[in-house]
Amino acid sequence: MSDLQAKDLHTGYGRVEIVSGVSISAALGQVTCIFGPNGSGKSTLLKAVAGAQPTWRGDVVYRDTSIRDQPTEERILGGIATMPQGGSVFADLSVDENLRIGGHTIRDRTQLRQRVAEIYDRFPALAKKRRARGSDLSGGQQMLVSVGQLLMTDPQFLLLDEPSAGLAPSVVKEVFQMLRELKEAGKGILMVEQNVRDALQIADQIYILVQGKLVYHAPRADIPDLKTLMKVYMQV
Template sequence: MNLLKIQHLYTAYDRIDVLEDVSIEVRQGEITCILGANGAGKSTLIRSILGLTPANRGEILFKDEDICRLPSHQIIERGIACVPEGRKVFPRMTVDENLSAGAYLVKDKRIIEERRAHVKALFPRMAERSTQLAGTLSGGEQAMLAISRSLMSSPDLLIFDEPSLGLSPLFVKENFKIIKEINQMGTTVLLVEQNVRQTLAIAHRGYVISKGSVVAQGNAEELIANAEVQAAYFG
């Protein structure tokens, strides 16, 4: 079953198409990756899904509903969350306050506390840093907080935008391990990355975007074996 299906999507900035006829499918329960170099259109695709940069043409179907013309807050309400590039935690708020911000749509305090306990079990460091200002955390800890905050909305689809960016190799490895664990617990993942080796090690299926168009697709094994992908990413 497709949780997210994008069909013939065109998105433009200043009348210049950045995405051209992009079609992708994200199957429920899987990790689907979007690979591509800087400027390929990956971030524009995320912004289109979230309603931040509305598409000019095409469909974005989430749970069989076209969300292409919905405002961002209504898209989030339907069960999509994003861990943004560069973490973007609230630096002058504590860890716990950041977590609460991730559950701003939830009115039941009991549910909020249950989710807080869940993410702190997944990230024990967040329990240790509960009252610490987010801006004083290390880069790796801020990455953990950004993921924890996104999980507070209990999303059906969690989008990761370049989760390895700016992290040490140790934290990159830990991040990908956590993404796999989150998926194994039942959350569907759309992973947008440049780190091809680590991404294809955990992804079920994926797409390669170049100059705003899909140039290759398939399961992880097929992408690893693809001659164009090998030439571009594996030398």
């Protein structure tokens, strides 16, 4: 059931440990949310799962195999794609180039071209902006490009770091709608969010992280309503 897991994971920057012994699991067809105050280590945890951050101790397990020593490239090939905080658009690359770098792990040129075309089919708004530079796009368009980049490799698991941060409310709604569709299409989503209210709408499982430690976990059946959750959140 749990296809992607962190087991007793420790990591940090320099000599400072940021995440201390966290275990979480995420499954396909589900949205798993990690909440927590700023500096709680949730983004760092996500990076460790993505392979952008070394795991000091503990393990990362995907489909019952340890991927802890796999570089990001191999994890992507295995089906785990990641969108960093603020999206993954490169300001000086065109939309087209942004999508192609999203599909960097696809070595076959024809296949790459085909994937780009599929993304344009999916997001017709982007097709009109092929040549535009990343920095010339609106916030919403940038988010579209980021999702497009994410989907280039047709991953099984999507790791998202605050996908709603800095977006207009109307765009946030669209993003969560998109995530809901992806979930329904069978993708597994593991995301870090500050926007608890909207995230709860699509969450199947939640974790709360404080100072690098897991303090709360609620599986699908036990997810409380927002009010109750906020109470919990405030207490910890």
